[in-house]
Amino acid sequence: MEKTFLMVKPDGVQRNLVGEIVARFERKGFKLAGAKLMVIPSTLAEQHYGEHSDKPFFGELVDFITSGPVFAMVWEGEEVIATARQMMGATKPQDAVPGTIRGDFGVTVGKNVIHGSDSPESAEREINLFFNEDQMVDYKKEN
Ligand code: CMP
Secondary structure, eight states, rough: EEEEEEEEOHHHHHOHHHHHHHHHHHTTTTEEEEEEEEEHHHHHHHHTTGGTTTTTTHHHHHHHSSSHHHHHEEEESSHHHHHHHHHHHHGGGGOOOOOOOHHHOOOSSSSSEEOOOOOOOHHHHHHHHOOOOOGGGGHHHHH
């Protein structure tokens, strides 16, 4: 089953949006396969956002994502990568349509509440960066 990496960013955790966001993916029918509340070390943040290392906002991005607890998650389900991106809405909250997470709660392009993998390659890379195999459940094994 397809898996994706989603993360409630420090602004979302601080604004008590974890439950709201988890509920949206649960209601959609996706399964939570792993979750942890953590403060990201800057080395991990730099790896996670490596593709943006030459962008002018890279320093700001790393400072923000390490500024407080995040809620890192692995979700699984059919076409979960693309569907989660749709449910998140556009990166810039002003462009995100109402009904999406960023459309409903996003403030600025930096404080946009949630991160989600944008491709199968990113999903695999990001899941492996944040989770060990034994930190995820395998629903197939349990049934
Ligand atoms: P995310 O999906 O976490 O992936 C990269 C992040 O970079 C993106 O969400 C935005 O929060 C952030 N970002 C994109 N453009 C800018 C910008 N101009 N200034 C600050 N942050 C940005």
